[in-house]
Amino acid sequence: MSRANPPPDTFSQGAKPGASQSVTRQAVPLSVYDLTVAYHRKPVIWDVTFDFLQGTLVGIVGPNGAGKSTLLKAIMDLTPRASGRIAVFGGSYRQNRHRVGYVPQRESVDWDFPVDALDVVTMGLYGKIGWCLPVRKKHRRMALAAMERVGIADLASRQISQLSGGQQQRTFLARALVQDADLYLMDEPFAAVDAATERAIVEILWEMKRSGKTAVVIHHDLQTVPDYFDHVVLLNMRVVAHGPVGEVFTAENLHKTYGGRLTLLDEVTEAMRRREHSL
Amino acid sequence: MNVVNADERRQRALPPVRGPMRAERSGRGLWHCAAVVSIALGLWLASGDECGAEPVDTHRTITDRSVEWPTGKQWSRVLLLKDYNSRVVIVGTTLLGCAAGMVGSFTLLRRRALMGDALSHAALPGIALAFIVATVLGGDGKSLPILLGGATVSGLLGVGAILLIRNLTRLKEDAALGIVLSVFFGAGVALMGVIQQMETGHAAGLEAFIYGKTASMGAGDARLIGGAAFFCVAVCLLLMKELKLLCFDEEFAGSRGMPVLRLDMALMGLVVLVSIIGLQAVGLVLMVALLVIPAAAARFWTERMGRMVLIAAVLGAAGGMLGAATSALFSKLPSGAMIVLVCALFFVASMFAGSARGVLLRWWRRIRLNRGVDRQHLLRAMYEIPEFSAGEMPDATDSPAAVSVGDLLTMRSWSRRRLRREIRRAVRENLLRRCGDDRVGLTGAGFEQAARLTRQHRLWELYLITHAEIAPSRVDRDADAIEHVLEPEVVAELERLLEQGRGAAGLPASPHGLAGSTASPPAPAEAK
Numbered sequence: 139m140s141r142a143n144p145p146p147d148t149f150s151q152g153a154k155p156g157a158s159q160s161v162t163r164q165a166v167p168l169s170v171y172d173l174t175v176a177y178h179r180k181p182v183i184w185d186v187t188f189d190f191l192q193g194t195l196v197g198i199v200g201p202n203g204a205g206k207s208t209l210l211k212a213i214m215d216l217t218p219r220a221s222g223r224i225a226v227f228g229g230s231y232r233q234n235r236h237r238v239g240y241v242p243q244r245e246s247v248d249w250d251f252p253v254d255a256l257d258v259v260t261m262g263l264y265g266k267i268g269w270c271l272p273v274r275k276k277h278r279r280m281a282l283a284a285m286e287r288v289g290i291a292d293l294a295s296r297q298i299s300q301l302s303g304g305q306q307q308r309t310f311l312a313r314a315l316v317q318d319a320d321l322y323l324m325d326e327p328f329a330a331v332d333a334a335t336e337r338a339i340v341e342i343l344w345e346m347k348r349s350g351k352t353a354v355v356i357h358h359d360l361q362t363v364p365d366y367f368d369h370v371v372l373l374n375m376r377v378v379a380h381g382p383v384g385e386v387f388t389a390e391n392l393h394k395t396y397g398g399r400l401t402l403l404d405e406v407t408e409a410m411r412r413r414e415h416s417l
Numbered sequence: 418m419n420v421v422n423a424d425e426r427r428q429r430a431l432p433p434v435r436g437p438m439r440a441e442r443s444g445r446g447l448w449h450c451a452a453v454v455s456i457a458l459g460l461w462l463a464s465g466d467e468c469g470a471e472p473v474d475t476h477r478t479i480t481d482r483s484v485e486w487p488t489g490k491q492w493s494r495v496l497l498l499k500d501y502n503s504r505v506v507i508v509g510t511t512l513l514g515c516a517a518g519m520v521g522s523f524t525l526l527r528r529r530a531l532m533g534d535a536l537s538h539a540a541l542p543g544i545a546l547a548f549i550v551a552t553v554l555g556g557d558g559k560s561l562p563i564l565l566g567g568a569t570v571s572g573l574l575g576v577g578a579i580l581l582i583r584n585l586t587r588l589k590e591d592a593a594l595g596i597v598l599s600v601f602f603g604a605g606v607a608l609m610g611v612i613q614q615m616e617t618g619h620a621a622g623l624e625a626f627i628y629g630k631t632a633s634m635g636a637g638d639a640r641l642i643g644g645a646a647f648f649c650v651a652v653c654l655l656l657m658k659e660l661k662l663l664c665f666d667e668e669f670a671g672s673r674g675m676p677v678l679r680l681d682m683a684l685m686g687l688v689v690l691v692s693i694i695g696l697q698a699v700g701l702v703l704m705v706a707l708l709v710i711p712a713a714a715a716r717f718w719t720e721r722m723g724r725m726v727l728i729a730a731v732l733g734a735a736g737g738m739l740g741a742a743t744s745a746l747f748s749k750l751p752s753g754a755m756i757v758l759v760c761a762l763f764f765v766a767s768m769f770a771g772s773a774r775g776v777l778l779r780w781w782r783r784i785r786l787n788r789g790v791d792r793q794h795l796l797r798a799m800y801e802i803p804e805f806s807a808g809e810m811p812d813a814t815d816s817p818a819a820v821s822v823g824d825l826l827t828m829r830s831w832s833r834r835r836l837r838r839e840i841r842r843a844v845r846e847n848l849l850r851r852c853g854d855d856r857v858g859l860t861g862a863g864f865e866q867a868a869r870l871t872r873q874h875r876l877w878e879l880y881l882i883t884h885a886e887i888a889p890s891r892v893d894r895d896a897d898a899i900e901h902v903l904e905p906e907v908v909a910e911l912e913r914l915l916e917q918g919r920g921a922a923g924l925p926a927s928p929h930g931l932a933g934s935t936a937s938p939p940a941p942a943e944a945k
Contacts, residue, residue, distance in 0.1 A: 216668060270655045
């Protein structure tokens with residue numbers, strides 16, 4: 139698989155959203171400029187600036203409490219931001235929200251809730267269906283098609299607590315896919331899933347990339363970062379480094395991100411070496 | 418390669434799932450029924466002329482609990498709904514229960530069940546104050562709209578106080594709830610004392626709000642309650658989809674641009690409305706029961722939200738109806754208590770008999786699963802012991818070898834009693850036959866089943882060994898659990914996979930020795 143990494147200069151530090159690239163056909167899917175988010179007067183992430191080109195797979199890595207989920211939530215206006223600007227396809231999130239698909243953390247919901255898998259996937263269409271209107275057969279067909287893509291169509295009528303962790307994660311993925319978005323924000327989709335699910339999600343990511351979609355994925359497994367992503371954002375409350383994996387995913391940057399806590403460092407260097415060999 | 422993981426296999430043990438489309442259709446049928454029923458109730462409520470309203474006995478105190486057995490005439494009046502007033506009251510409480518069941522389902526799933534409790538308790542000072550103010554100003558202190566207006570204001574103040582305490586301090590919501598609930602209720606009780614001292618006021622009707630007394634309810638009051646309940650039901654039905662998403666995944670709802678805060682406010686508004694209109698019939702102490710119990714009971718019957726809301730509505734309606742009817746018969750018993758007791762009855766019944774997660778169902782499933790496991794263990798042992806001692810299994814047409822119970826006992830960790838029970842069961846179902854003292858043999862049907870089971874089991878073992886890189890030492894334990902959940906089409910798939918590597922059809926040999934067998938097994942056949 140060829141990885142068309144865009145040149146590193148697209149990660150220009152001070153690029154103002156929409157200002158530098160007024161080309162509307164290829165509006166930058168996501169551009170974050172000088173973002174600071176604070177909870178209870180304590181900043182959680184600050185001075186975060188980056189943007190991505192269309193068709194890239196971006197991994198966000200960083201230690202626990204680095205503000206990874208907060209970053210995604212701030213992008214979607216779910217968390218108030220203290221300062222900063224965010225542009226989604228050149229406009230506000232509000233304007234282009236229909237082009238953004240979101241996969242929340244699996245633990246964020248109560249899986250004992252009385253709905254089946256198809257119901258959950260259909261929720262991705264509620265915005266399209268409109269207020270007070272019922273879910274129609276055509277919507278359920280769309281939802282089933284999305285479930286087919288992630289390989290869980292046969293589980294459509296199963297109550298969600300009876301799904302395995304991997305299947306629950308695929309259900310969430312299908313719910314985002316059914317929106318047919320152009321930019322996907324995923325919060326730890328690979329957390330505690332089985333090997334088959336991990337494979338399925340990676341396939342979906344690559345398929346997205348092929349069709350020119352962009353995905354920003356919070357990831358915890360450093361070893362697979364070089365295999366899965368084109369770009370990486372190393373986040374620990376501030377952006378330690380961001381850019382093409384080959385350039386910024388280095389031992390030095392990881393040390394800066396994780397401090398002394400990183401015992402995996404050698405393994406990661408090994409993974410990077412493997413990647414260079416395979417290229 | 419699509420690797421079937423352990424969880425997927427486990428789930429095959431579940432009863433066959435219905436097609437999503439069919440389930441949806443029957444769900445929609447229920448919706449239509451609900452709509453028709455509620456419209457009919459509404460029409461009935463509005464029909465009839467106001468006559469024969471029973472004189473309301475206002476000279477009772479809250480402590481008067483003497484029960485008089487109703488006369489035959491009273492029975493017939495209430496049960497046949499002859500009396501216009503009690504008819505209206507009963508329809509009003511029925512609609513109230515219906516609305517409370519629906520709204521309660523959403524709050525229960527949103528883990529806000531106790532909010533209704535705080536709210537209704539916080540309503541008491543509002544009721545008392547409204548009465549005082551109205552009386553002082555020379556109005557009718559007992560007019561229901563005025564009292565409920567006061568109740569609403571102080572109820573909302575209570576909820577606001579809870580949110581304020583939670584947001585400004587580090588106290589958790591339950592602590593804030595406890596504080597506000599008791600303080601407001603205490604203030605209400607104190608104000609009631611003040612009313613007792615007032616010369617102008619005659620406060621006897623007000624106690625109805627504490628325990629709930631339908632006897633003091635007029636037809637106009639019932640109309641007000643019924644109308645508001647009807648409104649709640651309509652809003653719930655219209656916003657079903659949005660409230661469902663709000664309760665399930667607030668964050669995702671927000672990311673889709675749903676006004677989560679406003680939706681939450683709407684839900685709280687419904688809770689306020691239901692709690693306030695329920696004050697008179699159920700009373701502020703027990704109002705929370707009508708919000709929580711029908712919804713909790715409904716959860717035992719279904720795994721689908723739409724149906725849960727409907728069932729909760731039906732249970733709540735039945736509770737409201739039966740409770741009010743009982744209270745009409747025993748006029749000195751507070752209707753709130755009656756309604757709660759009827760609801761509690763439904764809850765206990767649902768908890769045990771519920772068709773989705775009832776306790777009895779779970780017991781029954783476990784017993785059935787255990788029996789199934791025992792049966793398969795027995796049949797496989799019956800097949801494998803002769804196979805290993807003879808090196809080859811004779812044809813089914815021959816009389817298969819008999820096996821001693823002692824040999825079977827060493828095959829598994831089962832107790833002698835459990836094994837004998839399973840043998841008895843298998844003999845009864847004509848899978849085994851007894852051959853002399855303490856020996857059993859397979860019948861023709863039993864042999865067929867045993868051969869199939871053994872085959873399935875070994876297919877699995879081989880599949881796991883060849884495809885899933887699972888350590889062979891763990892295969893037996895795993896496969897035992899899996900075997901009971903194998904579907905025929907999976908078996909076909911496995912066979913195809915295995916036949917590719919093996920060529921010949923027939924029963925694959927066990928890939929490992931006969932564990933725990935005292936019979937000295939011959940060298941196991943080649944696995945691959």
